Amino acid sequence: MNPERHCRRLAAASGSNFHLAFRFLPAPQRRAITALYAFCRLVDDAVDDEAGDGARRLAEWRAELDRLYAGRPTHPVTQALAEAVARYGLDRAYFEELLDGMAMDLQHTRYPDFKALQLYCYRVASVVGILCAHVFGFSDRRTLDYAHDLGLALQLINILRDAGEDARRGRIYIPQDELAAFGVRPEALQRRHTTPALQALFAHQARRARAGLENARRKLPEADRLRQRPGMVMAALYEALLDRIERGGYRVLEQRHRLPTVNKLVVAWRAWRHAGRPADRRGATT
Numbered sequence: 001m002n003p004e005r006h007c008r009r010l011a012a013a014s015g016s017n018f019h020l021a022f023r024f025l026p027a028p029q030r031r032a033i034t035a036l037y038a039f040c041r042l043v044d045d046a047v048d049d050e051a052g053d054g055a056r057r058l059a060e061w062r063a064e065l066d067r068l069y070a071g072r073p074t075h076p077v078t079q080a081l082a083e084a085v086a087r088y089g090l091d092r093a094y095f096e097e098l099l100d101g102m103a104m105d106l107q108h109t110r111y112p113d114f115k116a117l118q119l120y121c122y123r124v125a126s127v128v129g130i131l132c133a134h135v136f137g138f139s140d141r142r143t144l145d146y147a148h149d150l151g152l153a154l155q156l157i158n159i160l161r162d163a164g165e166d167a168r169r170g171r172i173y174i175p176q177d178e179l180a181a182f183g184v185r186p187e188a189l190q191r192r193h194t195t196p197a198l199q200a201l202f203a204h205q206a207r208r209a210r211a212g213l214e215n216a217r218r219k220l221p222e223a224d225r226l227r228q229r230p231g232m233v234m235a236a237l238y239e240a241l242l243d244r245i246e247r248g249g250y251r252v253l254e255q256r257h258r259l260p261t262v263n264k265l266v267v268a269w270r271a272w273r274h275a276g277r278p279a280d281r282r283g284a285t286t
Contacts, residue, residue, distance in 0.1 A: 001076045002076075003035075003076040003077065003079040003080035004031060004034075004035075004080050006077065006080070007031075007034045007035045007037070007038040007077055008034055010037070010038040010041055010042070011034050011037050011038060011041075021230050021231075021233040021237060021268060022034070022230050022233075024230070024272055025230060028087065029135055029136065031084070032081075032084030032087065032088060032135045033084075033132060033135055033230075034080075035077060035080035035083070035084055036084060036131055036135070038077045038080070038081075039077050039078065039081055039095075040098065040128060042061075042077060043058065043061050043098065043099060043102050044102060046058050046061060046102065047102045047103070047105045047106055048105075048169075054105075054106050055103075055106055058099060058102060058103055058106070061099060062099055064078050065078075065092065065095055065096070068082060069085070069092050084135065088134050089134065090131055090135075097122070097123045098123060098124065098128065101120055101122070101123025101127075102123075104119075104123065104124075105171065108120075109170050109171050110172050110176055110186075111173060111174075111175050111176065112175065112176050112177060113175045113176070113177045113178075114175050117173060117175055120173070121152045121156070122151075122152070124155065125151035125154060125155035126147070126148040126149075126151035126152050126155075127151070128151055129147035129148060129150050129154075129231065130147045130148060132230070133147035133228060133231070136227045136228050136230060137224075137227045138221075138224045138227060138228065139223050140221035140223050140224055142219060142221050143221055143224045146216050146220040146221075146224075146228070146231075147228075147231065149215055149216035150213070150216035150231055150234070150235060153209050153210075153215075153216055153235070154234060154235070154238050156205065156208060156209035156212060157209045157241060157242050159173040159174065159205070160202060160205045160206060160242075160245065160250075161241065161245065161252055162252075162256070163189055163202070163252050164189060164252055166189075167186070167190045168190050172186055172189060174189070174201065174205060178204065178205075179201065182197055182198075182200050182204070183197045184198055184201050189253065191253065192253050193253065193254070194249065194253050194254065199250045202245075202252060203246075203250060206242055206246055206250070209242060210239070213235050213238070213239055216235065217232070220232070225275060226275070228275075229275030232271055232274075232275040233268050233272055233275065236267050236268070236270070236274075237259065237264060237267055237268060237271070240259055240264075240267045241257060241258075241259055244259065
C-alpha cells in the first residue's frame with residue numbers, strides 16, 4: 001500500500017476543513033500535513049471503537065510511535081509521517097500528548113469546569129496546531145502561542161457543533177459547572193430539542209470560541225503571517241461554521257451543522273488572499 005496515497009484517501013474521505021485548508025501548500029508541506037491529519041484521524045477512531053477496544057488500539061499506536069521514532073514504522077500512515085518527522089523536526093512529545101488526550105476520552109465522560117476541559121483541548125487540538133506550525137515554519141517563537149490558542153478555539157467550536165452527538169454517545173465536554181449555571185441538566189443534551197436555557201448555554205460557548213479565535217489572530221507575529229496562513233484559513237472556515245450555528249439558533253442538538261462545499265471554497269480562498277496582506281495590529285495583546 002502506498003503510504004502517501006493512503007493518507008490522501010483518509011483525508012479526502014473525511015470531508016474535513018483540515019484537508020481543504022491545506023490544499024494550497026507546496027507538495028512537501030501538503031504531504032506532511034496530510035500524514036499528520038491521517039494519524040490524528042486514526043487515533044481518534046481508535047477511542048471511538050464501538051467494540052470497546054479503544055485502550056488496546058491506543059496501546060498499539062503507542063507501540064507504532066516507538067517504531068516511528070526508531071526509524072522502523074510499519075503502518076502506512078506512520079511511514080508517510082516519517083518524512084515529516086525528519087524534515088520538520090516534529091517532537092515526539094507532542095504525539096505522546098495527543099495520545100494522552102485520546103486516552104482521556106476512555107477515562108472521562110465529564111469535565112467539572114473549563115480549566116479541566118482545557119487540558120483535554122490542549123492535548124487533542126493545541127498540540128496539533130503546534131505541530132502544524134512547525135510544518136509551516138516560523139521565525140518567532142510567539143507563533144507557537146498563536147498555534148496553541150488557535151487549536152483551543154477550533155476545538156471549542158467542534159465541541160459546540162457536536163454537543164448532541166457526543167452526549168448521545170455518553171460524552172459531555174461542556175463543563176458541568178456551566179451546565180448548572182444555565183440551569184441545564186446533562187441529559188437535556190441527549191434530546192433533540194433546544195430549549196431557551198440550552199440556547200443561552202450554547203451562546204456562551206460560542207462567545208468564548210469566537211473570542212479565542214480573535215485572541216489567536218492577535219497573537220500571530222507579523223513576520224510569520226505568510227507562512228502560517230493555512231491556519232488562518234482554518235480559523236476562517238471554523239468562524240463561518242460558528243456563524244452558521246448562531247444564525248440557526250444554536251440548534252446543534254437537532255442537526256449537525258456543516259458548510260456547503262462551495263461556501264468552504266469561497267471562504268478558504270478569501271482567507272488565503274487576506275492572510276497575505278499586512279495585519280491590522282490594533283488591539284493586539286502581544
